[in-house]
Amino acid sequence: MPEGIFGWKGKVLEIDLSSGRIAAEPLDESLRTNYLGGRGLNARRLYDLLAPGLDPFSEENVVLFTTGPMAGTLAPGNARLSVAAKTFEKIHLGISNVGGRFGPELKFAGYDQILIRGKADSPVYLWIDDGKVELRSATHLWGKDTWETEALIQEELGARNVQIGSIGPAGENLTRYACIIFNLHRAAGETGLGAILGSKNLKAIAVRGTQPVEVADAEALVRYSKELIQRIVKNDFYSLIADYGTLPGATFYDMMGYLAVKNYGQAGDWEGTEKIGAVQIAKYFRKPVACFGCPIHCSHHFRITEGPFKGEEGAKPEFSTTQVPFGACLGVDDPEALLKFLNVANRLGINTREFPYILSVAMDWYENGILTIEDTDGIALEWGNVDAVLKMMEKGARREGFGEVIADGSEAAARRIGKGAERFVSSCRGVQCGGEEVKVLIGTALNYVTATIPAHVEEGMPIVEIKGLDAQEALSKFGTDDLDPLSYNKARVTAYYQDLCLACDILGVCKFFTEWTGQEMSFQELARLFETSTGIPADGDSIRRASHRVRNVERAFLVREGITRSDDVLTGKVTEPIPKGQRVGLTLDRERFRKLCDEYYLLRGWDVATGIPLPATLCDLGLEDIARDLERSKLKGQS
Amino acid sequence: MCEMACSVAKTGKFSSRSSRVWIETDGRIGKDLPHVCRQNVKACRAPGSPLPRCMAACPLLLEPDPPISWDETSGVVQLRPRRSCPECLACAEACRFGAIRIDPAEGRLVKCDLCGGDPECVKVCVTEAIRHERGQDHA
Numbered sequence: 001m002p003e004g005i006f007g008w009k010g011k012v013l014e015i016d017l018s019s020g021r022i023a024a025e026p027l028d029e030s031l032r033t034n035y036l037g038g039r040g041l042n043a044r045r046l047y048d049l050l051a052p053g054l055d056p057f058s059e060e061n062v063v064l065f066t067t068g069p070m071a072g073t074l075a076p077g078n079a080r081l082s083v084a085a086k087t088f089e090k091i092h093l094g095i096s097n098v099g100g101r102f103g104p105e106l107k108f109a110g111y112d113q114i115l116i117r118g119k120a121d122s123p124v125y126l127w128i129d130d131g132k133v134e135l136r137s138a139t140h141l142w143g144k145d146t147w148e149t150e151a152l153i154q155e156e157l158g159a160r161n162v163q164i165g166s167i168g169p170a171g172e173n174l175t176r177y178a179c180i181i182f183n184l185h186r187a188a189g190e191t192g193l194g195a196i197l198g199s200k201n202l203k204a205i206a207v208r209g210t211q212p213v214e215v216a217d218a219e220a221l222v223r224y225s226k227e228l229i230q231r232i233v234k235n236d237f238y239s240l241i242a243d244y245g246t247l248p249g250a251t252f253y254d255m256m257g258y259l260a261v262k263n264y265g266q267a268g269d270w271e272g273t274e275k276i277g278a279v280q281i282a283k284y285f286r287k288p289v290a291c292f293g294c295p296i297h298c299s300h301h302f303r304i305t306e307g308p309f310k311g312e313e314g315a316k317p318e319f320s321t322t323q324v325p326f327g328a329c330l331g332v333d334d335p336e337a338l339l340k341f342l343n344v345a346n347r348l349g350i351n352t353r354e355f356p357y358i359l360s361v362a363m364d365w366y367e368n369g370i371l372t373i374e375d376t377d378g379i380a381l382e383w384g385n386v387d388a389v390l391k392m393m394e395k396g397a398r399r400e401g402f403g404e405v406i407a408d409g410s411e412a413a414a415r416r417i418g419k420g421a422e423r424f425v426s427s428c429r430g431v432q433c434g435g436e437e438v439k440v441l442i443g444t445a446l447n448y449v450t451a452t453i454p455a456h457v458e459e460g461m462p463i464v465e466i467k468g469l470d471a472q473e474a475l476s477k478f479g480t481d482d483l484d485p486l487s488y489n490k491a492r493v494t495a496y497y498q499d500l501c502l503a504c505d506i507l508g509v510c511k512f513f514t515e516w517t518g519q520e521m522s523f524q525e526l527a528r529l530f531e532t533s534t535g536i537p538a539d540g541d542s543i544r545r546a547s548h549r550v551r552n553v554e555r556a557f558l559v560r561e562g563i564t565r566s567d568d569v570l571t572g573k574v575t576e577p578i579p580k581g582q583r584v585g586l587t588l589d590r591e592r593f594r595k596l597c598d599e600y601y602l603l604r605g606w607d608v609a610t611g612i613p614l615p616a617t618l619c620d621l622g623l624e625d626i627a628r629d630l631e632r633s634k635l636k637g638q639s
Numbered sequence: 640m641c642e643m644a645c646s647v648a649k650t651g652k653f654s655s656r657s658s659r660v661w662i663e664t665d666g667r668i669g670k671d672l673p674h675v676c677r678q679n680v681k682a683c684r685a686p687g688s689p690l691p692r693c694m695a696a697c698p699l700l701l702e703p704d705p706p707i708s709w710d711e712t713s714g715v716v717q718l719r720p721r722r723s724c725p726e727c728l729a730c731a732e733a734c735r736f737g738a739i740r741i742d743p744a745e746g747r748l749v750k751c752d753l754c755g756g757d758p759e760c761v762k763v764c765v766t767e768a769i770r771h772e773r774g775q776d777h778a
Contacts, residue, residue, distance in 0.1 A: 074643040074647065074763065101664075108655065108656070147667070161663065184666045185666060209656075210743040210744075211743070212652035212653055213652060213653040214652050215652075215653070218652070218653075222644070222647055222648075226762070286669055287669050288766070293640055295765045295766075303669075313667065315669060
């Protein structure tokens with residue numbers, strides 16, 4: 001094999017917004033061989049760079065944008081870009097990832113990672129044109145939505161073939177549900193990262209790259225990728241997702257009682273579901289849309305041709321970003337309204353999960369008289385009120401009127417409102433939950449409380465608990481074939497899918513390609529792609545081990561911020577017995593759930609009482625320095 | 640994917656900008672505009688000429704061994720810029736489909752040659768958005 005770095009570009013673009021200093025630095029070899037890419041590199045960098053207790057809006061906070069070692073090749077689903085920074089209290093570690101074209105383009109520009117620190121005096125955007133990098137004024141873009149911002153930047157740069165990520169008003173106004181929007185319709189949605197960019201006065205990043213990506217064994221990578229692509233399109237899961245994305249999920253969830261309707265008001269059996277099913281929304285589809293290097297093309301461009309939202313065009317309506325949060329959670333059964341909401345959220349830079357969940361709590365408050373129309377700026381926050389949702393999105397993004405009340409999340413809003421409002425909030429480490437009725441999905445509940453990003457299915461909800469798995473395969477992988485949704489025998493299966501999902505985030509590969517969803521790829525396929533790309537020998541075990549390493553770094557980051565097992569819980573309305581719909585009266589068996597968590601911490605090598613990684617676990621993964629850090633902070637805590 | 644399959648086949652590296660087929664995407668209207676050589680279809684012809692625009696524009700067309708030519712057997716418009724080409728870009732400018740471009744990695748003009756009759760881009764296109772067949776309006 002020829003000499004050099006393959007797969008990675010081996011370069012980090014470092015930007016200090018305070019001083020304006022821009023520098024390309026080498027990507028440390030031990031970092032890339034231990035943490036591989038994406039979320040792995042981000043976790044370790046943030047752990048090393050940020051002091052515990054840092055205010056997320058301070059200049060010292062660092063934002064990272066990182067691709068994987070296969071980004072910009074033929075490897076299936078290589079487009080995922082991982083974003084990370086210190087974020088809001090109790091979440092602490094801000095993590096999200098996004099598809100589209102930005103990640104590969106960054107790689108073509110010559111960088112694996114962008115590292116941003118400091119704070120600009122006035123709004124700026126970053127323009128990366130291969131090796132030419134500059135900060136440009138964004139004063140004229142401040143206040144503009146993400147779609148206007150993308151168009152104006154493209155016009156200003158005189159180029160259409162530029163990939164852009166930007167924040168909307170929600171990020172500028174530092175709301176906790178602010179996300180970063182890429183390629184108009186794709187979001188690094190979770191954990192409030194848009195607000196972190198807003199606090200730095202960084203409106204957008206534009207990138208164009210013209211340099212090739214070199215891999216260790218191009219012929220082997222191409223051959224193996226082609227083989228995988230053939231397997232992927234022959235998989236049963238392919239045609240469903242290719243035609244409908246994840247939309248068929250809503251009807252299924254409703255039928256099985258997994259759907260939490262109107263702020264956990266009922267489990268499934270919602271009368272609106274059939275009006276917003278996959279077929280009803282797919283009527284508006286014009287064309288499938290794919291991320292860079294993706295044969296699955298789960299996204300679709302849509303257009304509304306008549307009615308009040310005539311002319312509305314957009315892309316990527318999904319089960320977990322559109323149908324459930326804006327539909328079932330808010331009681332809206334009009335598919336055109338849902339598509340409109342999606343566009344408005346993308347333009348304002350609002351997370352399509354947490355925001356509607358928070359709004360559903362507000363609607364619950366309204367229904368129960370805790371809020372009146374005087375509190376909500378004259379807007380009737382009634383279930384299914386389309387106009388109210390549109391107005392609240394605007395207000396929520398701009399902190400206007402009632403928008404100011406909800407802008408810091410449901411817990412903060414409840415404290416402000418009083419009158420017993422907190423009873424309606426459902427929280428997992430400060431994140432408002434919604435959508436999934438986790439009382440009947442025990443593995444999903446375990447994933448909610450134990451993953452780095454709280455209450456987030458894509459952290460590794462074991463989808464097999466709803467769609468089943470061949471008994472022999474289940475036995476060999478998880479030591480049990482009992483995957484019933486209500487079974488508490490879920491520690492190993494949840495840990496397994498969490499590991500796989502994290503491996504995907506580290507390598508920058510889309511989870512839709514993996515056995516997480518029933519598709520073809522798993523640890524060994526990821527390993528083979530990694531190996532042909534970088535030239536570094538790997539197998540399924542070594543990739544899973546890297547995933548463990550990253551998980552422990554992330555957990556140590558949280559521990560350093562004061563998170564322990566006592567924070568890994570669900571609180572509030574989600575824990576009350578199901579009031580209506582299927583399985584009325586069912587609730588979490590606290591004792592059995594506690595035992596399940598015990599089993600999970602044991603499996604992770606974390607202290608069962610505190611949830612803190614044990615020194616032996618950390619040392620086994622080569623994290624002796626982190627073991628020493630945690631030991632020291634424990635001593636400090638005791639003194 | 641077509642861009643990746645093409646660039647790695649032609650250069651051994653992955654690069655959208657080196658690919659001989661390239662897709663321009665407009666997310667606002669959900670349209671993808673493919674750029675690839677049509678290999679001398681009717682729409683390629685220069686007004687009043689039997690030649691495609693790229694060839695008609697070449698100042699060296701009448702010289703022996705011109706840098707751009709049409710191979711009747713394979714049906715491919717061939718570009719051989721290293722041989723006698725001043726790289727004046729007249730062919731690239733003349734093309735209505737944006738099919739002739741500069742490969743930044745190699746610093747020279749490139750275009751699709753149909754991979755000798757079995758295009759790599761077609762092999763990876765699972766949606767069959769790219770197919771390889773002789774069109775009715777081919778010469």
